Amino acid sequence: MKKFLLFVLALTIVFSAYTVAFAAKKIGISMPTQSLERWNRDGEYLKAQFDQAGYETQLTYSDNKNDQQVNDIDNMISWGADLLIVAAIDGDGLNTAMDRAAEAGIPVIAYDRLIGNDAVTYYISFDNYTVGVLQGKFIEAALGLKNADGKVFNIEFTAGDPADNNAGYFFRGGFDTLKPYIDSGVLKVISGQTAFQQVATAQWSTDTALARAQNILGSYYADGTILHAWLANNDSTAAGVTQALDSDYAGDNAVIVTGQDGDIANLANIVDGKQTMTVYKNVANEAVVTLEVSKALLNGEVKGEELVKSFPVECAYDTTSYFTSPGHYTPSFLLVPTVVTKDNLDYLVDTGLYVKGEDGYLKAK
Numbered sequence: 422m423k424k425f426l427l428f429v430l431a432l433t434i435v436f437s438a439y440t441v442a443f444a445a446k447k448i449g450i451s452m453p454t455q456s457l458e459r460w461n462r463d464g465e466y467l468k469a470q471f472d473q474a475g476y477e478t479q480l481t482y483s484d485n486k487n488d489q490q491v492n493d494i495d496n497m498i499s500w501g502a503d504l505l506i507v508a509a510i511d512g513d514g515l516n517t518a519m520d521r522a523a524e525a526g527i528p529v530i531a532y533d534r535l536i537g538n539d540a541v542t543y544y545i546s547f548d549n550y551t552v553g554v555l556q557g558k559f560i561e562a563a564l565g566l567k568n569a570d571g572k573v574f575n576i577e578f579t580a581g582d583p584a585d586n587n588a589g590y591f592f593r594g595g596f597d598t599l600k601p602y603i604d605s606g607v608l609k610v611i612s613g614q615t616a617f618q619q620v621a622t623a624q625w626s627t628d629t630a631l632a633r634a635q636n637i638l639g640s641y642y643a644d645g646t647i648l649h650a651w652l653a654n655n656d657s658t659a660a661g662v663t664q665a666l667d668s669d670y671a672g673d674n675a676v677i678v679t680g681q682d683g684d685i686a687n688l689a690n691i692v693d694g695k696q697t698m699t700v701y702k703n704v705a706n707e708a709v710v711t712l713e714v715s716k717a718l719l720n721g722e723v724k725g726e727e728l729v730k731s732f733p734v735e736c737a738y739d740t741t742s743y744f745t746s747p748g749h750y751t752p753s754f755l756l757v758p759t760v761v762t763k764d765n766l767d768y769l770v771d772t773g774l775y776v777k778g779e780d781g782y783l784k785a786k
């Protein structure tokens with residue numbers, strides 16, 4: 422009997438050790454808001470990737486409120502998260518939550534948007550500066566700025582949320598590309614608004630972008646001055662700009678409008694000729710890369726250079742571009758964005774994530 426009890430005890434110990442060793446790791450996924458289209462897709466893809474790989478997940482959206490995001494992350498830490506994946510609302514607003522994660526020894530992946538705290542272990546995003554460069558180069562080519570032959574073109578700018586670390590990169594990428602033409606007088610910004618803070622849009626809000634665009638059109642273009650291009654850094658702000666052009670622009674030329682993301686409403690505007698291009702970032706691939714980096718991290722070692730070679734998608738490993746504090750560089754995995762216009766909308770269909778309806782408009786699958 423004694424032997425039997427010892428045997429049962431031994432079995433119990435082995436079984437508990439097995440359960441502890443193989444208990445699913447917990448992944449906290451903190452997204453900023455459901456009010457901007459892309460984060461719904463990010464949340465969905467991330468959760469699906471990690472669930473399928475056998476992890477336990479918790480996904481939250483914080484309604485674009487920094488305090489709520491701090492709270493959501495705190496709850497994930499208390500839940501016993503083994504890894505946090507965070508797309509920050511305010512890159513400088515998460516210090517208390519990040520410090521708590523660091524104290525608890527929980528690694529943090531800054532997802533898409535960098536967080537200004539050294540607790541960040543890895544950064545996974547697209548090449549943000551390149552997004553802006555693609556928008557600037559698109560305008561350069563569409564207006565033929567390289568061979569302007571004495572012609573002068575008018576342009577306005579709309580950038581993103583200053584609390585989002587990405588917004589400055591997008592703006593600089595576009596502005597740096599076009600600045601030589603502004604300096605030489607080929608491009609004019611009639612409103613005079615060329616500083617990031619002047620053209621920024623809190624929370625990337627469509628309504629805020631709309632109000633500012635209406636104001637500019639009413640103040641500087643109501644006399645029939647022709648506007649040739651509006652560089653908007655993403656689709657939610659481009660939606661405000663195109664609405665303002667519809668309602669408040671006196672000219673009858675098609676103004677070139679840029680965007681970013683491939684939001685469904687903006688893709689319809691591209692089909693209708695109201696928006697000219699978008700810089701598409703395949704967030705399903707961003708989720709795939711995040712899973713692969715997370716697996717390596719939870720298994721103990723991330724060999725960045727080797728890891729990117731094993732990815733099914735193009736991605737650069739970068740250790741010199743992004744820092745969380747002066748001199749503290751964050752190892753980053755940067756995917757590659759693509760320009761989408763009316764002419765290559767099928768590129769999106771080919772990703773398998775969109776379908777084209779009989780009406781010619783794209784829908785998310």
Ligand code: BGC
Binds near residue numbers: 459534585656657702
């Ligand atoms: C993302 C963009 C997005 C914007 C607003 C940025 O951080 O990189 O893809 O358009 O946030 O949601």
